[in-house]
Amino acid sequence: xxxxxxxxxxxxxxxxxxxxxxxxxxxxxxxxxxxxxxxxxxxxxxxxxxxxxxxxxxxxxxxxxxxxxxxxxxxxxxxxxxxxxxxxxxxxxxxxxxxxxxxxxxxxxxxxxxxxxxxxxxxxxxxxxxxxxxxxxxxxxxxxxxxxxxxxxxxxxxxxxx
Amino acid sequence: xxxxxxxxxxxxxxxxxxxxxxxxxxxxxxxxxxxxxxxxxxxxxxxxxxxxxxxxxxxxxxxxxxxxxxxxxxxxxxxxxxxxxxxxxxxxxxxxxxxxxxxxxxxxxxxxxxxxxxxxxxxxxxxxxxxxxxxxxxxxxxxxxxxx
Numbered sequence: 001x002x003x004x005x006x007x008x009x010x011x012x013x014x015x016x017x018x019x020x021x022x023x024x025x026x027x028x029x030x031x032x033x034x035x036x037x038x039x040x041x042x043x044x045x046x047x048x049x050x051x052x053x054x055x056x057x058x059x060x061x062x063x064x065x066x067x068x069x070x071x072x073x074x075x076x077x078x079x080x081x082x083x084x085x086x087x088x089x090x091x092x093x094x095x096x097x098x099x100x101x102x103x104x105x106x107x108x109x110x111x112x113x114x115x116x117x118x119x120x121x122x123x124x125x126x127x128x129x130x131x132x133x134x135x136x137x138x139x140x141x142x143x144x145x146x147x148x149x150x151x152x153x154x155x156x157x158x159x160x161x162x
Numbered sequence: 163x164x165x166x167x168x169x170x171x172x173x174x175x176x177x178x179x180x181x182x183x184x185x186x187x188x189x190x191x192x193x194x195x196x197x198x199x200x201x202x203x204x205x206x207x208x209x210x211x212x213x214x215x216x217x218x219x220x221x222x223x224x225x226x227x228x229x230x231x232x233x234x235x236x237x238x239x240x241x242x243x244x245x246x247x248x249x250x251x252x253x254x255x256x257x258x259x260x261x262x263x264x265x266x267x268x269x270x271x272x273x274x275x276x277x278x279x280x281x282x283x284x285x286x287x288x289x290x291x292x293x294x295x296x297x298x299x300x301x302x303x304x305x306x307x308x309x310x
């Protein structure tokens with residue numbers, strides 16, 4: 001059933017749980033920041049949007065393939081990068097934000113892939129990240145399946161596409 | 163005794179975190195060097211002796227697995243312990259790097275304590291091998307205990 005969903009470009013139910021487990025583990029263990037994948041998209045009237053996001057894209061290819069694009073709110077990225085590097089949040093540079101969130105996406109998807117591809121047949125790509133202005137969930141919903149994680153810094157968005 | 167340590171990761175922030183973790187582990191660090199991929203790491207190894215290498219797998223230019231193959235091909239470098247610290251968590255990939263001669267494998271995300279334990283274990287084994295050849299000395303784990 002999940003493979004059928006995947007072929008249609010929709011993440012399967014078990015993959016959804018595994019993706020959530022990976023994100024919870026990465027953010028909890030490395031960044032001491034709780035996140036949780038929401039079972040459904042929040043209603044549109046609750047979509048608070050920040051001025052800047054760190055967009056991080058990563059793919060895997062092989063017997064299974066997907067492209068995942070995360071949109072981390074800048075406030076979340078600043079808190080995570082500051083704590084991770086042990087520096088004041090005011091001192092965190094854009095490059096450090098980009099580097100930290102690239103690593104976060106790499107760990108989330110790497111761990112996710114370890115669960116859905118235990119034989120290690122898929123190849124994980126190199127993540128790419130940039131700071132973007134004017135992000136809106138409505139603007140990316142056509143790019144794939146839109147998912148939302150809740151955090152102390154508002155919603156962290158992700159687009160899943162095959 | 164101080165150890166020269168090389169960290170190989172394309173993420174500057176991850177290198178900084180590993181460096182901080184190693185520094186806090188109690189291991190006496192002589193020279194601490196960093197590289198952004200396997201090619202850069204081989205250049206470091208050409209001009210400086212390293213007692214241990216901690217490397218990622220998934221990096222541009224040259225990844226960790228190819229780097230390990232190059233190290234093992236080189237008779238001068240082949241005995242340097244290489245520890246993998248990577249997001250790639252499939253058993254197949256772990257078996258592959260251990261089969262190629264990796265000293266240990268740590269999955270990201272990691273607790274700092276895990277890096278400390280693995281590093282001390284690997285350095286202790288490498289040190290014991292070296293001291294057996296030269297005679298006498300205290301292992302890194304014993305040195306760390308003696309510091310308390």
